[in-house]
Amino acid sequence: MRYIDLHAHMISRTTDDYHKMALTGCVAVTEPAFWSGRDRLGAQAFADYFDHITTFEPARAAQYGVAHYAWLCLNPKEGEDRELARQVLALIPEFLSRPTVLGIGEIGLNRVTRNELATFLDHVELALEHDQMIHIHTPHLEDKYKGTRVIVETLAKDGRIDPARVMVDHAEEHTVEMILDHGFWTGFTLYPRTKASPARAVDMIEMYGPERLCVASACDWGPSDALAVPEFVLEMRRRGHDEALIYRVVLHNPASFLGQSPKFVRPDAPRERVAAD
Amino acid sequence: MRYIDLHAHMISRTTDDYHKMALTGCVAVTEPAFWSGRDRLGAQAFADYFDHITTFEPARAAQYGVAHYAWLCLNPKEGEDRELARQVLALIPEFLSRPTVLGIGEIGLNRVTRNELATFLDHVELALEHDQMIHIHTPHLEDKYKGTRVIVETLAKDGRIDPARVMVDHAEEHTVEMILDHGFWTGFTLYPRTKASPARAVDMIEMYGPERLCVASACDWGPSDALAVPEFVLEMRRRGHDEALIYRVVLHNPASFLGQSPKFVRPDAPRERVAAD
């Protein structure tokens, strides 16, 4: 089954992972900017990171026939530092024109502080100014519920935001409804221990249907699985779901969301799109 | 950390597994005869199996510096067929003299029937006749408690049996005490889902001490892990246990048990044995 991994931190993964992803049907990945594991030393480190994920990673992915796209931002873990945020926000625009950059992300909240929200809103302004799509990180674990509420309610109040151009990611059972209810795209990340499992993601698709739902591995430098989307496919098949529904979730949906950027080359032929809708 | 995997069905594993086992410190494996996944067609299939695990497997293991030993029997899953058992029991003696055969195993019970017990006892007689050590399989899951009780109580009544030459394997929390109390060696198999996990095996060593306790992967053709013993070592270290205790469980203990066979070449030097005791 061909699939798109909409959330993969490939900078942290080996070339073997690209190889295995290609073998399991991956046709495209999108890489949101995120935390390196400790705070970066300054703005230049962010510029270097943006350069890396818009030059080296697309080239590495291309060796295996996988298309690679990126989202840029100062991530929520470092969003508390308002001065750093100002510096990084100033250098993002020059990278937005690169051919594989799809938008601003993964912005959001971490511990849900005043400064984090201010940095989040600055990124939203930047996206609006430059007509960019938005990819949103919701906080982990005990902070997810409140962080998702703050994000969703803040954006819903802003009439300039088109929710169809916003992906709210890392949804779980207690946040999926509020995200869907506000018209946003919703992502489940299949990350062992701290996010959703393939089985629980299938549960939520059974409960809410496939409309505006995507899955991704969120694979990074931590305990995670670059093949989490094929694991999801296997679980969907075990659960008795038909191939059309699986195709819809792992290829058609992410392609429909990402296809709103003129830079994204849809891997599904127009005829397939009609069949899946 | 050097280790012995006392229970590994290497016939079902790839050469890559031998390679990884060697890289993680494995110096020896012992392979008890067991079920192939469906019942074998007849006695000749058992002869062929015994030949395979006493010729091809030792040669394959040797390529990675891993010593390979075997235990022979008709396994408990097929023990219900008394006529087949008689045929297989008749052909075992000619294989016992092979240089890497350590004894009779893994004999035991599966669903705990009259015929299974009769076949088990026939094997015990064979072991006694030929002065062989015994490796015992206790039943899985809901049958483990009753099967272990039947085995332990049956053997304990037989004055000819030296419990120090018997390994009762696949112990779990509800069977470990009765096995230890009767003086047998006790094995924990680190097999995902249906047996003990590394964490639970560490728990039992914390509760009962290392005396007469061993761990093994029981890796086979099912969902299992050829590197389960190194996973146990990692868990022991995380749990704050010192290297001497870990060494005792993964190398000294199995070497002490297996060293009762003159065919087993102990990988621990005599000086190490004194230190570990």
Added chain:
Amino acid sequence: MATHAGTCPLSQTRLLDDSFMEHRAQVLAVAAFLDRLDRSRDQDAGGDFRLTALREALHVLTESEGGRVGRVQMLLSDRDVRLLEERDRQNALGASGRAHDLQDGGEG
């Protein structure tokens, strides 16, 4: 109430630091499984001994007395140690229908 008190060298806080996330995920997985059974189109397992045993085992997790694993293991065991006259099937299923009739009667 702990059995084998003091035998784990790590502090409780350290155990939580190291393993809370793993067990948190397991609790969510079990909760999702129970919800999934509720959502199943065919509610055909009302009397399934596996489900009965699972529900009893989950109660053990709420008990304050130590030795929970042993109690869960026994709930998931056939406690009737009498031999079967004939083999009914080759594979174990993970819980026993027989155990619940006999309770501890088979232990003597």
Added chain:
Amino acid sequence: MATHAGTCPLSQTRLLDDSFMEHRAQVLAVAAFLDRLDRSRDQDAGGDFRLTALREALHVLTESEGGRVGRVQMLLSDRDVRLLEERDRQNALGASGRAHDLQDGGEG
């Protein structure tokens, strides 16, 4: 009592056939963790909010009402949606001490 009744296409029996062993092992793993905490040499986590939340979550697994995952998730969540004035630490811990003071008071 099921929420989203009938949305899982597999029968309960099939779900048990496919997944009982996996969840059986998870229950044993959680039981072993609770026993381990009991056996710890340093009983220093009596008031640890992670342990409190875990014990509450285990009670949810014994409830007959559907929607258990959602309830467990909320037990493991900080339900006070007010912004923190300043960041206290960078990492989430998997449960919240704040939630238990406020219960659902922060939801308004």
